[in-house]
Amino acid sequence: MTAEIIDRLQITAAIEREGEPVLRLDGVNIRNQITGKDVVRGISFTLKKGKVVGIVGESGSGKTLTCRAVLGILPELFSVSGGTIDLLGHDVLSLEPKQWTQLRGTSITAVFQDPGSYLNPSMKVGAQIAEVIRTKRGVTRQEAKQRTLELLADVRLRDPELVYGQYPFELSGGMLQRVLIAAAISLDPKILIADEVTTALDVTVQAEVLDLLADLKERHGLSLIVVSHDLAVVAQICDEVLVLRDGEVVERGATAEVLRRPKHGYTRLLIGEHHLYGLERFLDAKPTTPKPRLVDSRPILIRAEGVCVSYDSSTSRRQALKDATFVLRQGESIGVIGETGSGKSTLARALIGLVTPSAGQISIAGEDITGFSAARWRDFRKRGIIQYVFQDPLRSLDPEVTIADTLAEPLLLQGMLSKSEIRDRIYFRLDQVRLQRNLLNRFPGELSGGQRQRIAVARALVTEPKVLILDEPVSALDSANRVQILEILNSLRANGTSLMFISHDLGSVAGVTERVMVLYRGSIVETAATDDVVNRPGHLYTRLLVGSAPTVTSIGSIDRRSRQALREQLEAAS
Structure with a gap:
């Protein structure tokens, strides 16, 4: 019976015509078996051949659970409690696990957010794809390798032969995502689910992945489901969009219609957030000429002149930062943006003494820190003049220490406040970041991202720092949490705290900064007021950066061909 069902599915897929339904969900409910409650309720949509449906919503809205139900891989304690899921004209909810195993890859497949966790770290990536092809298609090793090389070229990896023989840890996030996409399409599926595939990627790499998905859809006739917490990402590629909140569809329709005339308050909120904290803030009222800039008389807190940082290996020396020169003034917010490996984090770490510059000079609050000894660095850090917020709070917070002790520790090290003063300071800062005091006795693992x-x-x-450095603070957060963090940062800036906001996301940078420094391959290639960078980018890389950043409007966007032309010009210039 299994073979008969699969044969019928494959025959149905083979005779599909453009625009015919390939997947239909009707009133799907998903139940948490422990609580007995439906966490996803009444999900209905139709995916047609060659079309793209977007599913957008914040964390916990039911996006991924819906996709896992479609794939037949719901977590153990969840089950479909109502509705139907028709794949290529057949209800597949009743299929056994073995039947699902035969379907996945050939009819429907998926690519998820963290590609590294879906690849075997001890096995070369080419061999992993080839193994799937050999197992499913019954071909020889050489035929499987040849097909894998074709797939790696198909997803625009520059040197397929080289990538074939590399391990996952040798590849960047964008390259890993392409490898996973190559594996997903290796068995010529009809439907591809892309679940948060661009989250935490550089904006230029994100655009490359979205362009790749659109290209594969056109060349292979794929039907796509694109899942994201970012409405702007969905807007770039989807024909239709579903907006989920608390397990229910609150709005659906053609993407352009939903973006131009949103009906539900939550959808309007998502769009409004982009206009407040995104590129749209500047693009909506694009000036025709640069605004005159007044002389900034605010005191300088950080001055960096000709800073270089190099890393030595057993065989070579790599210059990670080249001749970085800039100032940060009191109460100013400056964005530092660039792709992975451009030198953003290296620059920030040089400012707090985690790496030692090989050349140049850095002064903070009037003190030359360039030649600080370890003892002087300890004293300087204890004073709390400059503080650093890392990208992944789960790694930077001690999992075995309560939130109260975590917040008290820097003040105890300073030894300047009484217990009651420490408590009051903690309460004040908790209020400032909009958190309840009942969280103080919890551990980091008990909190949301x-x-x-x-x-x-x-x-x-x-510690009441004068300067706060934030390294990718919103890169992995959904829209609601992202906006909360950006609102907090704007409040801090208004109260006189200087901010250095490091990100690969130009939209978030535009939401909170006055000036932007653009880094490319270790060099600061452009520094200007934020609205000038967005509306009048000068350097080739900045132009690609702005043209790649997703928006909920078409203003400022450039097409795939133009982006590819800029990429080629950059490579030629390098």
Whole structure:
């Protein structure tokens, strides 16, 4: 019976015509078996051949659970409690696990957020794809390798032969995502689910992945489901969009219609957030000429002149930062943006003494820190003049220490406040980052991602720093948590704290900064007011950066061909 069902599915897929339904969900409910409650309720949509449906919503809205139900891989304690799921004209909810195993890859497949966790770290990536082809298609090793090389070229990896023989840890996030896409399409599926595939990627790499998906759809006739917490990402590629909140569809329709005339308040909120904290803030009222810039008389807190940082290996020396020169003034917010490996984090770590510059000079609050000894660095850090918020709060917070002790520790090290004063300072900072005091007795693992990030900010603030460096603070957060963090940062800036906001996301940078420094391959290639960078980018890389950043409007966007032309010009110039 299994073979008969699969044969019928494959025959149905073979005779599909453009625009005919390939997947239909009707009133699907998903139940948590422990609580007995439906966490996803009444999900209905139709995916047609060659079309793209987007599913957008914040964390916990039911996006991924819906996709896992379609794939037949719901977590153990969840089950479909109502509705139907028709794949290529057949109800597949009743299929056994072995039947699903035969279907996945050939009819429907998926690519998820963290590609590294789906690849075997001890096995070369080419061999992993080839193994799937050999197992499913019954071909020889050489035929499987040849097909894998074709797939790696198909997803625009520059040197397929080289990538074939590399391990996952040798590849960047964008390259890993392409490898996973190559594996997903290796068996010529009809439907591809892309679940948060661009989250935490550089904006230029994100655009490359979205362009690749659109290209594969056109060349292979794929039907796509694109899942994201970012409405702007969905807007770039989808024909239709579903907006989920608390397990229900609150709005659906053609993407352009939903973006131009949203009906539900939550959809309007998502769009409004982009206009407040995104590129749209500047693009909506694009000036025709640059605004005159007044002389900034605010005191300088950080001055960097000709800073270089090099890393030595057993065989070579790599210059990670080249001749970085800039100033940061009191109460100013400056964005530092660039792709992975451009030198953003290296620059920030040089400012707090985690790496030692090989050349140049850095002064902070009037003190030359360039030649500080380890003892002087300890004293300087204890004073809390400059603080650093790392990208992943779960790694930077001690999992075995309560939030109260985490926040108190910097103040105890300073030894300047009484217990009651420490308590009052902690309460004040908790209020400032909009968290309840009942969280103080919890551990980091008991908090959400957004709560942990706000705790990390509060910990940095308890010493009342003059400068706050934030390294990718919103890269992995959904829209609601992202906006909360950005609102907090704007409040801090208004109260006189200087901010250095490091990100690969130009939209978030535009939401909170006055000036932007653009780094490319270790060099600062452009520094200007934020609105000038967005509206009048000068350097080739900045032009690609702005043209790649997703928006909920078409203003400022450039097409795939133009982006590819800029990429080629950059490569030629390098």
